[in-house]
Amino acid sequence: MTNIEQQLRSDGVIVAKIDDLLNWARLSSMWPVSFGIACCAIEMMGAMASTYDLDRIGVFPRPSPRQADVMIIAGTVTFKMADRIKRLYEQMPEPRYVISMGSCSNCGGPYWQHGYHVVKGVDKVIPVDVYVQGCPPRPEALIGAFLELQKKIEKEQILHDKYFEESV
Amino acid sequence: MLILYYMDDYPTQLSSYGTILLLGLAGILLVCVTMFLAKILSPNKPNPIKLSTYECGEEPTGTSWVQFNPRFYVIALIFLLFDVELIFVFPWATVYGQAELIQMDSRWGWFTLIEMAIFLGILILGLIYVWKRGDLRWVKPQHVTPTVDVAIPKSAYNALNNKSYEVRDYRATVQEPVEEKQEEAKPQTSLGFKPRFKKPNA
Numbered sequence: 001m002t003n004i005e006q007q008l009r010s011d012g013v014i015v016a017k018i019d020d021l022l023n024w025a026r027l028s029s030m031w032p033v034s035f036g037i038a039c040c041a042i043e044m045m046g047a048m049a050s051t052y053d054l055d056r057i058g059v060f061p062r063p064s065p066r067q068a069d070v071m072i073i074a075g076t077v078t079f080k081m082a083d084r085i086k087r088l089y090e091q092m093p094e095p096r097y098v099i100s101m102g103s104c105s106n107c108g109g110p111y112w113q114h115g116y117h118v119v120k121g122v123d124k125v126i127p128v129d130v131y132v133q134g135c136p137p138r139p140e141a142l143i144g145a146f147l148e149l150q151k152k153i154e155k156e157q158i159l160h161d162k163y164f165e166e167s168v
Numbered sequence: 169m170l171i172l173y174y175m176d177d178y179p180t181q182l183s184s185y186g187t188i189l190l191l192g193l194a195g196i197l198l199v200c201v202t203m204f205l206a207k208i209l210s211p212n213k214p215n216p217i218k219l220s221t222y223e224c225g226e227e228p229t230g231t232s233w234v235q236f237n238p239r240f241y242v243i244a245l246i247f248l249l250f251d252v253e254l255i256f257v258f259p260w261a262t263v264y265g266q267a268e269l270i271q272m273d274s275r276w277g278w279f280t281l282i283e284m285a286i287f288l289g290i291l292i293l294g295l296i297y298v299w300k301r302g303d304l305r306w307v308k309p310q311h312v313t314p315t316v317d318v319a320i321p322k323s324a325y326n327a328l329n330n331k332s333y334e335v336r337d338y339r340a341t342v343q344e345p346v347e348e349k350q351e352e353a354k355p356q357t358s359l360g361f362k363p364r365f366k367k368p369n370a
Contacts, residue, residue: 091222158209
């Protein structure tokens with residue numbers, strides 16, 4: 001990936017594998033579903049607003065899961081909400097990623113023992129790619145999560161896996 | 169020389185229609201290529217939940233052909249009117265209210281003020297009209313049927329409403345005229361004399 005960016009800086013002509021090119025395009029425009037559950041969402045909004053400006057790494061909230069790549073679970077996942085989260089996650093097109101933001105969605109947080117209504121970790125419902133610790137995490141932590149996700153996307157080979165199934 | 173002549177008189181340039189045709193073709197081609205690329209590149213893993221309608225995570229119920237109260241449209245229309253009015257008022261306040269323009273000619277300020285008063289006045293007349301009609305009142309406790317003063321007596325409507333219609337059997341009415349026509353057509357075929365076909369030299 002650094003290779004592509006170096007090529008861009010040198011003469012603007014890129015020679016790369018399609019998988020690398022796709023990955024570069026995808027990690028440069030990770031669009032989350034505009035979706036916040038609890039107080040972590042306030043930090044998420046802060047991260048997206050002008051001070052931290054997540055838009056500079058291509059993070060741009062979308063109003064529909066059909067257009068989204070990432071789902072930020074920012075807040076306490078109750079059982080009532082888990083049903084909706086599951087459905088929204090299913091309605092996102094592949095490849096899709098989940099960032100679990102804050103203690104509540106990581107493991108239940110302060111409700112881990114006595115919260116009868118709280119799911120003890122959103123990963124019991126949908127697969128999570130990156131966990132962000134904190135209660136709530138600072139915007140920098142969320143930006144860090146997106147950088148970690150970029151590293152993950154960078155290593156993926158979607159087309160290779162699709163057309164050369166035997167080597168997977 | 170001949171080649172030059174042809175090049176000058178028959179230029180292979182496109183007409184304006186040709187350009188439009190090319191533009192259309194290029195557009196169709198681009199869309200097709202994009203859709204083909206998407207088909208190659210994108211993963212396709214449909215499931216019932218993914219294919220269902222997106223309703224903010226809720227389970228979609230009922231049909232999408234929902235009937236709206238038509239009063240929403242009236243309110244939206246009035247809102248739009250005054251929304252557009254504001255768009256005109258802001259540039260008016262900033263551009264025409266400039267102190268330099270007013271200093272150049274003292275009538276300028278009065279002129280623009282009266283112009284805007286006329287414009288706002290027409291719109292406010294519309295608002296008064298709507299208000300008077302009761303379109304702004306959302307909750308309407310009693311239903312008011314509009315009455316019209318017309319000279320037609322109620323008995324005219326009663327005659328229409330109480331009229332009874334006899335329904336005839338449709339099969340009987342269709343078959344009868346067909347048979348009659350065939351009977352009538354038969355006598356016309358007789359010519360009144362017997363035609364003889366004798367050869368003159370027999």
